[in-house]
Amino acid sequence: MGMVLLLHTLRDENIERVLEDPPLVWLVLDSEDTSLYIESRMERSETLPDRGWPTLDFSEQERVEADLDKAWHGLHYLFFQLGEGADQGDTPASGFFGRLKQAIFGAGKSQLTKEELHEDRGPHCFLLAGGSSVGDLEVGTGSARVFTSEQVAEIHALLSSWDEDRLRAVFSPAEMRRLEIYPEIWGNSAEEHEESFGYCLESFSILREFSGEAVDGGMGLVLHLE
Numbered sequence: 001m002g003m004v005l006l007l008h009t010l011r012d013e014n015i016e017r018v019l020e021d022p023p024l025v026w027l028v029l030d031s032e033d034t035s036l037y038i039e040s041r042m043e044r045s046e047t048l049p050d051r052g053w054p055t056l057d058f059s060e061q062e063r064v065e066a067d068l069d070k071a072w073h074g075l076h077y078l079f080f081q082l083g084e085g086a087d088q089g090d091t092p093a094s095g096f097f098g099r100l101k102q103a104i105f106g107a108g109k110s111q112l113t114k115e116e117l118h119e120d121r122g123p124h125c126f127l128l129a130g131g132s133s134v135g136d137l138e139v140g141t142g143s144a145r146v147f148t149s150e151q152v153a154e155i156h157a158l159l160s161s162w163d164e165d166r167l168r169a170v171f172s173p174a175e176m177r178r179l180e181i182y183p184e185i186w187g188n189s190a191e192e193h194e195e196s197f198g199y200c201l202e203s204f205s206i207l208r209e210f211s212g213e214a215v216d217g218g219m220g221l222v223l224h225l226e
Contacts, residue, residue: 134222
């Protein structure tokens with residue numbers, strides 16, 4: 001199946017409760033099957049209170065899900081490049097961090113590294129960094145992360161400023177292969193390039209529409225890999 005990235009809407013009040021009590025995140029990810037929630041409580045050696053364990057009340061606009069499938073890493077690469085100004089004559093190598101590196105180490109050509117790609121440089125990196133981690137609770141691959149409604153509004157404004165042309169301008173299959181961008185579908189032929197770009201573009205459209213609906217509802221978000 002591979003790793004997929006899922007997003008769920010959640011209002012700020014419930015985000016605060018999840019951050020205070022991490023096992024509650026299981027009720028966001030699957031409110032019908034409480035077995036993982038109960039297992040998480042038991043692993044923490046918690047005893048069942050007389051009134052039962054804490055729970056969450058959800059509105060109709062909460063727990064709406066978006067599935068980015070395996071396109072999340074490709075999208076992160078594209079968002080990183082756009083956020084660093086790569087389509088505006090600037091690149092991660094020539095932007096602020098690149099200019100700082102050149103000032104220290106000289107003006108030689110600098111390629112984007114895997115370490116740089118996964119740094120938290122702002123809201124354009126939200127798919128893999130930023131927000132608040134829900135404790136040290138493993139949900140799928142790593143911990144879930146949450147973003148408040150204010151942060152989601154900032155993210156959506158950024159997504160709304162990008163379109164197919166700008167995404168295509170920074171789409172570089174060769175570099176994505178070099179950086180081992182998951183799921184490594186960035187082939188050599190023009191047909192493969194178009195197919196893999198279309199895969200990312202489809203998930204981008206889903207994400208932008210989803211974030212817009214979250215903003216309209218005043219929702220925050222929960223993200224996790226599984």
